[in-house]
Amino acid sequence: MSGNIVTLTDNNFDSFIEENPLVLVDCWAPWCKPCHMLAPILEELADELVGKAAIGKLNVDENPGISYRFNISAIPTMLVFKNGVMQEPLVGVRPKEDIKKYLQSKM
């Protein structure tokens, strides 16, 4: 995994959102095949957007608290926060350019 992706849990989620002005959190699970399709795309984006957007991964299976709080009912779901405020999430696998454009529109 890219060194620029942070592994999030129910415990460090809030501080990650507070500390970074623009955040994307990939909510995933090991059994979800589309999640594996998304993983390499997010690794590339994490490297390309260093200093502009912070990218984290949250295993919904191991961290039910956050999944419940944000009403996640499909994976992969990408939660996006700008200055701590939740934006419209991205649901499902998306092409790299779409995710990048969406994040850039929030910068």
Next chain:
Amino acid sequence: MSYDVAIVGMGAAGLQAAISSSRKKARTVVLGRPEDSALYGAEVENYFGVPRTSGKELLRTGMEQAESFGAELRQEDVIEMSKSEGGFKLLSDMGTEIEAKALIVASGIMRKKLNIPGEKELFGKGVSYCASCDCNFYKGKPVAVIGAGSEAAVSAELMTHYASKVYWVAAELDASEGLREKALKAGAELVSSPPKEIGGDDKVSRLTLEDGSELEVNGVFIELGARSTTDMAMDLGVMPTPEGEIKVDKDFSAGVEGVYACGDITGKPWQVAKAAGEGGVAGERAAKYARGL
């Protein structure tokens, strides 16, 4: 049953691959249903050397040609793919097990969306296209699974292990009897009226049917057609693009030794000429690979 080359998909790409492969003396089997090919309902007038004709007619002729060169055609859906010692192992919805040294994925692009009101608006809020991804979020809740084929049958059965109630919405079932029985025995309730609208404020709360009745559900799983081949190909290590396409090299290899892809699944343009051209090359390369040439 053991073959040199197994082809998944009975459209233009798959049948041309079968013609090329069997002409190269490879023992070839094709799995799929011609009526699932995008060509089946099409009129063709832009294919070299063939005056305006129906897709159905092209497929019928192509099937006869493939068989005349020795290819075996099995009108069955593949529901599982795995690697085996000698290459690959496939399981069909009729329970047939196939072993092959090389595999060609020529299954086309499946229609995934129903295009009914509420589907787009509530995607990720109760509407899902992947039961195996999202089943866990519906523990103890009522859900509907929409679709008539093998993918819906497998998903309906899966959801009975999680949901409090599973409605299987299918106007005309075309899943195999084995899969159908498994889902119904597990407790899925068959509903035969077509879906009309998915409703709910910020979450799915109901599914309205054409006959006017309403199902109270928290989840709607849309699982049309046969089980997605791109999904199964991932079990072999093939990584599709977010658009569901499989990227290939000039030999139509899908990036995993012995696995080839051709036709609509490799990307646009979705035309017979491209599908047949790619199938011809993929069939020849797969036959050579399987025969160690």
